[in-house]
Amino acid sequence: MLTGATSGLGEIAALDLAARGHDLILVARDPGRASRIAPATQVDVVIADLADLSQVRRAAAEIRARHPKIDVLINNAGLHAFTARTTAAGLPEMVTVNYLAPWLLTRELLETSPERIVTVASEASRRHGTFSLPSALTDTSPFTRRGSSAVYGRTKLLDIMFNNELARRTSAVCLALDPGFNTTGLGRELPGAAVLEKVLKALHVGDPRRGAGGIVRLATDPVLTGGYFSARTGRPITPVAPAGDAALERRLWEMTEEIVDSVRA
Numbered sequence: 001m002l003t004g005a006t007s008g009l010g011e012i013a014a015l016d017l018a019a020r021g022h023d024l025i026l027v028a029r030d031p032g033r034a035s036r037i038a039p040a041t042q043v044d045v046v047i048a049d050l051a052d053l054s055q056v057r058r059a060a061a062e063i064r065a066r067h068p069k070i071d072v073l074i075n076n077a078g079l080h081a082f083t084a085r086t087t088a089a090g091l092p093e094m095v096t097v098n099y100l101a102p103w104l105l106t107r108e109l110l111e112t113s114p115e116r117i118v119t120v121a122s123e124a125s126r127r128h129g130t131f132s133l134p135s136a137l138t139d140t141s142p143f144t145r146r147g148s149s150a151v152y153g154r155t156k157l158l159d160i161m162f163n164n165e166l167a168r169r170t171s172a173v174c175l176a177l178d179p180g181f182n183t184t185g186l187g188r189e190l191p192g193a194a195v196l197e198k199v200l201k202a203l204h205v206g207d208p209r210r211g212a213g214g215i216v217r218l219a220t221d222p223v224l225t226g227g228y229f230s231a232r233t234g235r236p237i238t239p240v241a242p243a244g245d246a247a248l249e250r251r252l253w254e255m256t257e258e259i260v261d262s263v264r265a
Contacts, residue, residue, distance in 0.1 A: 001070050003075055013219075016216045053091075061108070070114045075117070080148065095138075095155055113172075116218075127149055129153070131242060
């Protein structure tokens with residue numbers, strides 16, 4: 001199962017996994033874009049907007065009903081917003097899409113006994129600014145385009161901490177990935193992003209195939225048994241603090257559970 005497979009790293013990874021003969025479950029907002037992924041392979045598309053936790057919960061229920069056993073769960077979808085936006089539930093949008101939605105989707109799918117859970121994080125986590133709970137989950141304060149980087153980095157720090165705590169709570173192999181710099185649509189809200197992307201691709205800068213290859217490796221390599229890895233080097237990374245603080249990661253899990261359970265369809 002893969003989120004964010006209709007563009008960028010997720011699309012390349014989905015095509016690679018399909019070429020290797022894997023059946024795919026794609027969670028996407030756009031059914032048309034999702035259906036074009038590997039038409040020769042078994043693809044089940046589940047429609048959901050990850051900014052809406054009630055849709056995430058419904059999507060998980062649909063997946064469980066149709067697929068009682070999932071081998072690999074890949075949380076790849078991501079958003080870098082350059083202005084603060086709030087979801088219908090009153091939560092920060094970037095935190096919801098990048099962290100709360102994959103957290104909820106993963107928890108709701110644990111009964112399918114995934115053997116491997118991959119979460120795409122980032123070394124942008126090192127530029128997370130100030131970290132405190134519960135504000136890291138609930139702060140809807142406005143931010144500037146420059147200030148958005150710290151907010152984005154904080155969501156990726158949350159993903160790494162989630163991966164660490166998940167490994168303590170499940171028998172699945174839990175892996176987080178830094179995909180490195182990739183020329184994708186992640187920064188599409190930045191003025192001139194489309195032109196810049198074309199220039200970088202022409203210069204062969206930020207080839208997304210490397211980041212996508214990291215996703216595929218973590219999803220399929222039986223040698224990897226947990227941790228946080230670099231797509232660029234293939235090696236483990238020691239994450240920035242407070243990732244690695246087991247007590248804080250447990251507290252984060254508990255607070256996250258309270259928040260997502262307060263948002264009901």
